[in-house]
Amino acid sequence: MSAARRGASRRASFVVVANRLPVDRVENPDGSQEWRTSPGGLVTAFEPVMRTHRGAWVGWPGSPDDDVEPFVHNDLQLEPVHLSADDVELYYEGFSNGTLWPLYHDVVAPPAYHRDWWDRYVTVNERFAEAAARVADDGGQVWIQDYQLQLVPQLLRQLRPDLKIGFFLHIPFPPTELFQQLPWRSQILQGLLGADLVGFQLPGGAQNFVRLVRQRFSYETRRDRIRTPDGRTVVARAYPIAIDSSSMHDLAMSEETAARAQEIREDLGNPTTIFLGVDRLDYTKGLPERIRAFGELVADGAVDPADAVFLQVATPSRERVEQYRILRDDIDRLVGRINGDTGLLGRPPIIYLHNSYPREEMAAMYRAADVMVVTPLRDGMNLVAKEYVACRDGDNGALVLSEFTGAAKELRQAYLVNPHDIDGLKSTMLAAAGDSSRNKARRMRIMRRHVFDHDIDHWAGQFLDDLGKLGPGSDY
Numbered sequence: 001m002s003a004a005r006r007g008a009s010r011r012a013s014f015v016v017v018a019n020r021l022p023v024d025r026v027e028n029p030d031g032s033q034e035w036r037t038s039p040g041g042l043v044t045a046f047e048p049v050m051r052t053h054r055g056a057w058v059g060w061p062g063s064p065d066d067d068v069e070p071f072v073h074n075d076l077q078l079e080p081v082h083l084s085a086d087d088v089e090l091y092y093e094g095f096s097n098g099t100l101w102p103l104y105h106d107v108v109a110p111p112a113y114h115r116d117w118w119d120r121y122v123t124v125n126e127r128f129a130e131a132a133a134r135v136a137d138d139g140g141q142v143w144i145q146d147y148q149l150q151l152v153p154q155l156l157r158q159l160r161p162d163l164k165i166g167f168f169l170h171i172p173f174p175p176t177e178l179f180q181q182l183p184w185r186s187q188i189l190q191g192l193l194g195a196d197l198v199g200f201q202l203p204g205g206a207q208n209f210v211r212l213v214r215q216r217f218s219y220e221t222r223r224d225r226i227r228t229p230d231g232r233t234v235v236a237r238a239y240p241i242a243i244d245s246s247s248m249h250d251l252a253m254s255e256e257t258a259a260r261a262q263e264i265r266e267d268l269g270n271p272t273t274i275f276l277g278v279d280r281l282d283y284t285k286g287l288p289e290r291i292r293a294f295g296e297l298v299a300d301g302a303v304d305p306a307d308a309v310f311l312q313v314a315t316p317s318r319e320r321v322e323q324y325r326i327l328r329d330d331i332d333r334l335v336g337r338i339n340g341d342t343g344l345l346g347r348p349p350i351i352y353l354h355n356s357y358p359r360e361e362m363a364a365m366y367r368a369a370d371v372m373v374v375t376p377l378r379d380g381m382n383l384v385a386k387e388y389v390a391c392r393d394g395d396n397g398a399l400v401l402s403e404f405t406g407a408a409k410e411l412r413q414a415y416l417v418n419p420h421d422i423d424g425l426k427s428t429m430l431a432a433a434g435d436s437s438r439n440k441a442r443r444m445r446i447m448r449r450h451v452f453d454h455d456i457d458h459w460a461g462q463f464l465d466d467l468g469k470l471g472p473g474s475d476y
């Protein structure tokens with residue numbers, strides 16, 4: 001395996017625990033296999049900390065029933081957690097993506113509650129906690145990621161009370177009335193309370209959490225602090241996640257990307273306006289709403305398919321989960337109907353790509369697009385919106401952004417929309433496309449400054465600085 005060497009685990013003073021390891025196993029044409037760093041912000045965010053701190057990463061390697069020994073990849077120590085096919089079905093596709101995901105996203109799809117899913121969620125969280133306990137050095141820092149692992153903070157504290165434990169939730173933390181539906185609500189709250197610092201995307205999520213803890217357990221709380229009966233202080237605070245803005249910008253500004261962006265425009269028939277959507281194919285992302293809105297604009301004659309096109313990239317996601325299969329069929333039908341009803345010869349109004357692309361190609365699409373359309377019904381942050389802003393330069397480009405994303409709280413100069421309001425979506429998409437260069441440039445300049453000042457290093461730095469002040473031995 002290139003760039004990877006097997007190695008017995010050594011103890012690490014900084015440990016990230018996430019559902020997935022930050023690598024993918026890829027097969028070469030000659031049949032040999034190797035690990036490659038997965039595309040994504042988290043690896044980039046943690047890279048500097050990992051290097052200065054002797055870091056390790058605990059996570060699932062990505063295929064079921066695969067026994068992978070601990071190994072080192074690009075100087076990063078990787079600690080695989082084994083998941084059986086049953087674990088994947090019950091803990092990952094079941095409880096994580098069939099219960100928690102819809103519940104935490106404002107029940108935009110109905111969550112399913114099954115006791116055997118929950119039981120397996122507990123077992124798998126125990127396995128992750130044990131792996132983290134084995135690898136963390138005395139008094140080390142452990143940072144646990146996301147909704148799949150909400151019990152790990154408490155389980156790990158029981159095993160290793162000497163550690164400083166942080167947790168970050170990448171998705172929204174729901175309003176208290178919705179959270180109370182969960183049959184295992186107390187266990188989840190207690191799981192999170194095992195951390196010294198619980199991070200959320202928005203202040204509202206942190207407040208929901210503190211309120212729930214006060215209501216359910218009558219613990220003493222003051223602003224963002226919770227006092228537990230065993231005398232610990234748990235802090236719940238917002239850390240809006242960010243992107244590696246300068247590397248995204250540099251990639252977009254390269255000559256290769258400029259040439260590729262030009263090619264994309266030509267391939268699309270050199271329209272005046274390219275609208276772009278980029279999402280994991282997920283029912284929280286509001287794909288049908290935006291496609292329907294664009295289809296109506298074409299049908300109404302407000303948009304001429306000879307002059308404008310909607311390019312939608314939908315990255316395949318969670319394809320074994322029923323709701324995702326239904327969504328895919330719905331979108332296929334919707335796009336087919338709009339293109340069939342309103343398309344011209346060689347000019348379908350919607351180009352729909354159900355595929356994933358290298359980062360370079362994504363940057364070229366962002367650069368080619370005149371209007372980026374991001375319309376989730378609910379989204380913790382939405383990195384696509386920030387990536388688009390980072391890839392722009394000069395006076396064109398407009399971002400249409402759902403009010404229900406975390407990003408909307410920061411990117412106030414976007415053209416904000418309520419994605420449930422199809423007429424509002426239509427008028428906002430038109431307004432964004434037709435706005436003056438001066439207005440677009442002004443809005444983009446302010447957003448760009450924000451995205452550059454609040455990048456992924458800033459995000460990780462703030463969280464880890466705060467975590468450093470908390471936990472065992474601190475009098476914070």
Ligand code: GDG
Nearest residue numbers: 039170241280315355356357358359379380381382383384
């Ligand atoms: C969760 C939360 C929160 C997409 N297609 C391709 C590709 N992507 C990349 C995008 C972006 C990332 O995937 C998607 O991030 P989002 O933030 O938009 O959405 P989720 O996947 O739902 O992420 C979300 C995030 O966690 C971080 O905390 O913002 O709210 O739901 O970076 O560029 N990348 C490549 N090819 C593709 O085809 N290379």
